[in-house]
Amino acid sequence: MAILVGSVALAAMSAAPVSAGVIERACRQSDRSAATPELCRCIQKVANGSLSFRERRKVAKWIKEPHMAQEVRQSDRRGDEILWERYKAFGARVQEVCG
Secondary structure, three states, rough: OOOHHHHHHHOOOOOOOOOOHHHHHHHHHHOOOOOOOOHHHHHHHHHHHHOOHHHHHHHHHHHOHHHHHHHHHHHHHHHHHHHHHHHHHHHHHHHHOOO
């Protein structure tokens, strides 16, 4: 799995709508060419069902700064390990649902 689900899908050509979630906005504002508005919306929908609000905010930061995800992945802190496992499950679900 890519370091970020965003690596699979994140890019934006236009500004995100005001009603977009934090992950969708980060996805649309990223400079990755694979993302489309539809894909960013799909990722947000999966995030809404897979991650807590706090986790979604952290993951959105990872989209903007992938090194932060690497730090969590390599951390020995139990909370970071739990978050990373939830993130991996989220990524697998995004691949299933969003393609």
